[in-house]
Amino acid sequence: MTRLNALNLAARRGEDLLFRGVSFTLSGGEALVLTGRNGSGKSTLLRVVAGFIRPDHGTVAYESPGAEPRPVREVSHYLGHRNGMKAELTVTENLSFWKDFLGDADQGTSLDIEDAAERVGLAGITHLPYGYLSAGQQRRFAMARLLVAHRPVWLLDEPTAALDIKADAMFSGLVRDHLTGGGMVIAATHQPLGLNNPQMLEMKGFDYRDMEDAA
Numbered sequence: 001m002t003r004l005n006a007l008n009l010a011a012r013r014g015e016d017l018l019f020r021g022v023s024f025t026l027s028g029g030e031a032l033v034l035t036g037r038n039g040s041g042k043s044t045l046l047r048v049v050a051g052f053i054r055p056d057h058g059t060v061a062y063e064s065p066g067a068e069p070r071p072v073r074e075v076s077h078y079l080g081h082r083n084g085m086k087a088e089l090t091v092t093e094n095l096s097f098w099k100d101f102l103g104d105a106d107q108g109t110s111l112d113i114e115d116a117a118e119r120v121g122l123a124g125i126t127h128l129p130y131g132y133l134s135a136g137q138q139r140r141f142a143m144a145r146l147l148v149a150h151r152p153v154w155l156l157d158e159p160t161a162a163l164d165i166k167a168d169a170m171f172s173g174l175v176r177d178h179l180t181g182g183g184m185v186i187a188a189t190h191q192p193l194g195l196n197n198p199q200m201l202e203m204k205g206f207d208y209r210d211m212e213d214a215a
């Protein structure tokens, strides 16, 4: 059984701690949804888990049977607000870069680029420069990145913001399939993403200090 363990995480933004004492455990097939108002720390927590920001305190690691705990970044995809694609390269060139760069973790299997394009509903246009595509098409191809390299942990920051209903449903399908295959998802999202009974974690922003004072 695979597990992702976050223990007592704290992170600083500027002078102050933005959160502290954040712990959770996810097993393969499980999802965690981060909620909280704008600026409450959802993106920051995702970036700590992804390994982009060093926590002020605490640890987060991915565990799989017979292996030492590993940094989550070795086994995760991070889909943030930006698409992470170069406008002047074609879709195929962009996705090939990510496929080679990320590789498949843990002997997993991934889709080739045309199959991934089909999964996100955009077969046949992978020869076009990424910059020619509409904003929604660009976002769909950013999602295809999750499919061209196998990574068991998906870290998603508002993945479907500004997408139409069809794209929402398509992405919910990808997430469901990923979980059914034993993957994990941590998502900051206001959309249900088709998740069945996810764990929930409400981020409080800098206000957590007032709440502790009042307690």
Ligand SMILES: Nc1ncnc2c1ncn2[C@@H]1O[C@H](COP(=O)(O)OP(=O)(O)OP(=O)(O)O)[C@@H](O)[C@H]1O
Residues within 6 Å of the ligand: 013, 014, 018, 036, 037, 038, 039, 040, 041, 042, 043, 044, 045, 188, 203
């Ligand atoms: N690089 C930074 N340096 C200092 N403070 C930052 C930095 N990045 C974010 N912050 C602050 O940290 C707090 C949390 O930001 P974060 O982006 O994690 O919130 P969020 O819950 O993801 O918000 P949103 O829903 O608007 O995306 C905010 O008050 C923000 O201004």
